[in-house]
Amino acid sequence: MSAPAPLSASSLPPLSALAQAAAAELSSLFPGRVSVADEDRLSYARDMWPKAILWIRQGKIPPPPDVVVWPDGEEEVQKVVQLARRHKLPVIPFGAGSGVCGGVTAVRGGISLDLKRLEKVEPVDGERFTVDADAGVMGEVLERRLNAQGYSLGHFPSSIFMSTLGGWLAARSAGQLSTRYGKIEDMVCSLRAVTGRGDVVQTPERPHGGPDLAELLMGSEGTLCVFTRARLRVQPAPEHRAFRAFRYRSVGAGVEAIRRVLRDGLRPAVVRLYDPFDTALVARKKPHQGGRTSPSARGLVQSELVPFLTRLVAPRVFGNPKLVNRAADLFRSCILILMFEGETRRALQEEGQARELCLKAGGADLGEEPAQEWYRTRYDVSYRMSPVVDDGMVADTFEVAATWDRVLDVYDRVRAAVAPLAFTMCHFSHAYVEGCSLYFSFAAASPGGDRALETRYDELWKTCLSAAMAAGATVSHHHGIGLLKARALAEQLGDARRMVQGLKRALDPDGIMNPGKLLP
Amino acid sequence: MSDLHEQLRDSLGPRYALKDGAARCAPRSERELLLVLKLVRDHGAKLGRPGPDGAPPVALSRRALQLLGPWEDASGTVVAEAGATLDEIDRAAAARQLAVGPISPRAFTLELADFLEGPYGGLRSVPGGRLEPLSLALTAVMPDGLYAASRPAPRHAAGPSLDAFFLGAGGRMGLLLRAQLRLVPLATASRLNTFSLPSPATFVAAVRRGLLGGACMERLRVESRKGRVLMEAKFGGSQTAVDRDLAVLGTQILNQGGRLSEDHLRRPEPPADQPPPLEREVRWEAVARALEQGGSAALYRLSVDGAVAEGQVEGRDLSAEAPWSPALEAVAAAIDPSASLGGPP
Numbered sequence: 046m047s048a049p050a051p052l053s054a055s056s057l058p059p060l061s062a063l064a065q066a067a068a069a070e071l072s073s074l075f076p077g078r079v080s081v082a083d084e085d086r087l088s089y090a091r092d093m094w095p096k097a098i099l100w101i102r103q104g105k106i107p108p109p110p111d112v113v114v115w116p117d118g119e120e121e122v123q124k125v126v127q128l129a130r131r132h133k134l135p136v137i138p139f140g141a142g143s144g145v146c147g148g149v150t151a152v153r154g155g156i157s158l159d160l161k162r163l164e165k166v167e168p169v170d171g172e173r174f175t176v177d178a179d180a181g182v183m184g185e186v187l188e189r190r191l192n193a194q195g196y197s198l199g200h201f202p203s204s205i206f207m208s209t210l211g212g213w214l215a216a217r218s219a220g221q222l223s224t225r226y227g228k229i230e231d232m233v234c235s236l237r238a239v240t241g242r243g244d245v246v247q248t249p250e251r252p253h254g255g256p257d258l259a260e261l262l263m264g265s266e267g268t269l270c271v272f273t274r275a276r277l278r279v280q281p282a283p284e285h286r287a288f289r290a291f292r293y294r295s296v297g298a299g300v301e302a303i304r305r306v307l308r309d310g311l312r313p314a315v316v317r318l319y320d321p322f323d324t325a326l327v328a329r330k331k332p333h334q335g336g337r338t339s340p341s342a343r344g345l346v347q348s349e350l351v352p353f354l355t356r357l358v359a360p361r362v363f364g365n366p367k368l369v370n371r372a373a374d375l376f377r378s379c380i381l382i383l384m385f386e387g388e389t390r391r392a393l394q395e396e397g398q399a400r401e402l403c404l405k406a407g408g409a410d411l412g413e414e415p416a417q418e419w420y421r422t423r424y425d426v427s428y429r430m431s432p433v434v435d436d437g438m439v440a441d442t443f444e445v446a447a448t449w450d451r452v453l454d455v456y457d458r459v460r461a462a463v464a465p466l467a468f469t470m471c472h473f474s475h476a477y478v479e480g481c482s483l484y485f486s487f488a489a490a491s492p493g494g495d496r497a498l499e500t501r502y503d504e505l506w507k508t509c510l511s512a513a514m515a516a517g518a519t520v521s522h523h524h525g526i527g528l529l530k531a532r533a534l535a536e537q538l539g540d541a542r543r544m545v546q547g548l549k550r551a552l553d554p555d556g557i558m559n560p561g562k563l564l565p
Numbered sequence: 566m567s568d569l570h571e572q573l574r575d576s577l578g579p580r581y582a583l584k585d586g587a588a589r590c591a592p593r594s595e596r597e598l599l600l601v602l603k604l605v606r607d608h609g610a611k612l613g614r615p616g617p618d619g620a621p622p623v624a625l626s627r628r629a630l631q632l633l634g635p636w637e638d639a640s641g642t643v644v645a646e647a648g649a650t651l652d653e654i655d656r657a658a659a660a661r662q663l664a665v666g667p668i669s670p671r672a673f674t675l676e677l678a679d680f681l682e683g684p685y686g687g688l689r690s691v692p693g694g695r696l697e698p699l700s701l702a703l704t705a706v707m708p709d710g711l712y713a714a715s716r717p718a719p720r721h722a723a724g725p726s727l728d729a730f731f732l733g734a735g736g737r738m739g740l741l742l743r744a745q746l747r748l749v750p751l752a753t754a755s756r757l758n759t760f761s762l763p764s765p766a767t768f769v770a771a772v773r774r775g776l777l778g779g780a781c782m783e784r785l786r787v788e789s790r791k792g793r794v795l796m797e798a799k800f801g802g803s804q805t806a807v808d809r810d811l812a813v814l815g816t817q818i819l820n821q822g823g824r825l826s827e828d829h830l831r832r833p834e835p836p837a838d839q840p841p842p843l844e845r846e847v848r849w850e851a852v853a854r855a856l857e858q859g860g861s862a863a864l865y866r867l868s869v870d871g872a873v874a875e876g877q878v879e880g881r882d883l884s885a886e887a888p889w890s891p892a893l894e895a896v897a898a899a900i901d902p903s904a905s906l907g908g909p910p
Contacts, residue, residue: 172769172770172773173773173869173870174773174777174869216722217720217721217722218722219720219722225693226693227693227695228720230720230726231695231697234870240892246890246892249890250870251696251846251848251870251871252846252847252848252871252880252881252887253881253887253890254684254733254881254886254887254888254889254890254910255733255734255735255887255888255889255890255893255909255910256686256729256730256731256732256733256734256738256893257686257726257729257732257733258890258892258893260725260726260728260729260732261725261726261729261730261896262725263725263726264721264722264723264724264725264726265724265725266724269725278695278869280777281774281777281778304639308641308750309750309803309805309806310692310750310781310802310803310806312692312693312779387778387779388778388813388816390812390816391778391779391809391812391813394809394812395779395809398805398809445718446718446719446720446721447717447718448637448639448640448642448701448717448718448719449637449639449640450637450639450640475720477719477720478641478691478719478747478749479640479641479642479701479719479747480640480718480719481719482720517716517717518716518718519716519718519721519723520721520723521721521722521723522718522720522721522722523720523722524722525722526722526723526724530723534723534724537716537723538713538724538727539712539713539714540707540711540712540713541707541712541713541714541715541727543707543709543711543713543900544707544713544727544730544738544739544900545724545725545727547896547899547900548725548730548896548899548900550899551892551895551896551898551899551900552892552895552896563724564724
């Protein structure tokens with residue numbers, strides 16, 4: 046792969062007169078907390094969307110904001126939105142930039158609103174099991190503060206060290222323990238947000254009249270409002286964790302085991318079934334070797350899969366993923382990891398009952414160690430994408446959800462559709478009584494340089510989204526929409542996009558909130 | 566008679582009836598329902614509201630839409646039309662070893678659309694002390710007559726919840742036609758246990774902690790007894806689930822200074838041959854207050870925040886609509902500018 050095109054901050058588009066006036070006004074309101082510096086504009090121009098790396102390598106800068114502002118509280122957020130509305134300038138809420146769908150790219154410039162100074166966490170209400178927290182608090186900080194009081198949120202996304210509460214709400218985040226505790230929307234009692242009209246809304250707690258406003262705001266990815274605060278359900282810190290792993294002869298057998306466990310009323314905190322090639326990589330790891338990769342996490346593709354495949358096949362061959370996928374089909378067995386937590390007796394009882402069900406479903410008991418090893422390394426995720434692209438490849442992940450009757454069809458159809466374009470593997474997690482999430486990881490190469498790789502990347506996404514939707518899956522389970530899946534969301538909604546457009550008209554009548562995302 | 570009413574009568578025949586100052590339209594198909602909506606819209610009328618010329622309001626019944634199916638046994642779901650009652654759905658589900666799950670007696674008497682769109686918001690309890698819509702996916706007709714259909718998936722990150730426009734909205738942002746429902750395995754075992762707790766506060770603490778710990782109860786009945794709280798818990802599910810749930814709740818009750826009791830509650834069970842009594846959505850603080858004042862209640866649809874109560878507990882009347890927030894009113898106005906579906910309450 047050729048060296049990337051040179052990129053300098055001076056390549057950034059200049060500020061318009063309108064943006065300059067807004068920046069001056071913001072600087073007088075919030076001295077020292079406003080920047081138009083090129084370095085800051087460049088930093089806030091993208092999240093972890095791999096396509097942005099491909100752009101940068103070609104000398105294309107992701108559209109940057111004109112101004113970056115660090116407000117100190119809800120009132121200041123409101124002032125910024127009101128000012129933006131007056132100037133008709135876009136507002137792009139920014140948490141910690143861990144999104145993977147281009148949700149913060151400033152397609153029409155505007156004001157990037159970094160919320161990390163909104164970081165207050167109130168003491169836990171131990172009677173109601175709630176905590177009030179500001180939207181800018183980092184996930185790991187929130188969890189640590191809860192732990193210090195004997196509680197847990199139960200929300201552990203892989204990005205916990207580089208994502209905020211507001212980002213979780215904006216994208217309907219899911220954590221690794223979601224099977225027991227739910228996704229972030231299941232933890233919200235009420236929300237506060239500044240809408241695109243510049244007013245503050247507080248969603249009511251139950252009982253309330255009318256539809257659930259919080260459900261209409263969550264997942265809006267900054268296109269309706271800026272989240273400022275939330276009241277969240279917390280859990281007593283678990284007394285005990287019980288681990289177990291099983292081996293299955295096929296993906297279908299493993300999925301059936303999970304379904305039976307969930308339909309029986311058991312609630313493991315962690316459920317992860319790795320498809321055969323994913324399992325082969327997991328099995329390749331030796332416990333306690335200081336490995337830093339959690340299976341199927343973004344980092345796996347970059348730090349293990351890529352070197353592994355590079356050693357396995359010549360780069361030219363790797364450009365033909367059909368071959369690699371066919372090789373992967375030689376692997377057959379799958380590993381299922383379960384973890385139960387909570388009160389000791391209940392966790393042990395549930396683990397025992399799940400073991401019976403899993404054995405009946407044809408599983409071989411692998412003991413506790415594989416699950417414990419997963420737990421120990423669950424955050425060992427690498428975000429270093431550039432070296433992968435330097436090798437002439439691009440890696441990404443794709444997560445959808447479907448009901449049990451469709452899960453295997455989604456798996457087969459996506460793999461078949463993607464096979465000519467990329468190497469792919471999958472794990473099944475975030476299990477519910479009615480279905481689960483499928484998390485595909487793929488790696489693609491193209492011998493034609495960066496532009497060809499970008500074309501391959503776009504083709505890949507179009508193909509996998511189309512295949513998943515044709516099989517009945519939803520377009521995203523927890524990564525969100527951003528720029529990447531906006532067209533697919535419109536397709537999924539069909540005529541119903543008028544409802545979301547009506548919501549947008551009501552809460553953001555001037556269309557200033559994060560334009561171009563979700564439903565452009 | 567106004568043009569609108571004449572056209573409705575001509576289109577629906579016997580399924581149009583003028584009674585007690587309101588016109589009741591009972592379409593027998595989705596096509597007829599869409600026609601009613603079109604006529605209402607074309608005449609600038611508003612569903613459920615008197616016409617500008619003093620014409621009687623048009624009330625819509627979806628009772629004739631009550632087909633069930635297809636059933637998806639692996640996922641435990643069924644598609645049900647809007648007019649089927651929860652009780653009918655539950656009885657049909659039982660034949661497949663499935664059930665609607667923990668909702669309240671009055672909710673079982675409602676038509677599906679009324680349960681989903683009305684004050685109950687379509688919610689039922691799920692393990693962990695949370696509430697979740699009974700529906701996995703919805704199909705509705707929007708104010709402009711086009712269809713909105715959500716995708717059946719247990720969760721998503723595909724923008725705001727499309728279903729949230731309809732759940733609890735009283736049909737004011739769209740009218741539900743059918744829903745794919747999440748069913749639970751039919752209970753094969755049940756158990757009643759009575760406990761005595763030192764105070765209303767310890768009762769609430771034990772129940773909240775039990776729910777967070779994973780215990781599922783179909784119902785609680787509580788009353789004050791000599792300064793203590795007497796609580797009867799009804800568990801249902803598989804035998805192992807019932808045992809697990811009893812163990813979790815029992816542990817929390819012991820931790821709060823409570824114990825098993827052989828006393829019987831004075832509060833009688835509601836007679837089976839009469840309509841279920843009025844229900845309210847209540848918070849636990851209100852339940853504790855009622856008990857402090859010597860009250861009693863039956864509690865259903867339990868969550869860490871509260872319950873649906875029958876008895877002397879203050880809360881939101883679930884037989885009446887409550888006002889909407891200004892933000893919701895603005896959303897409704899943007900989606901149905903002419904308020905043909907009635908506009909916010």
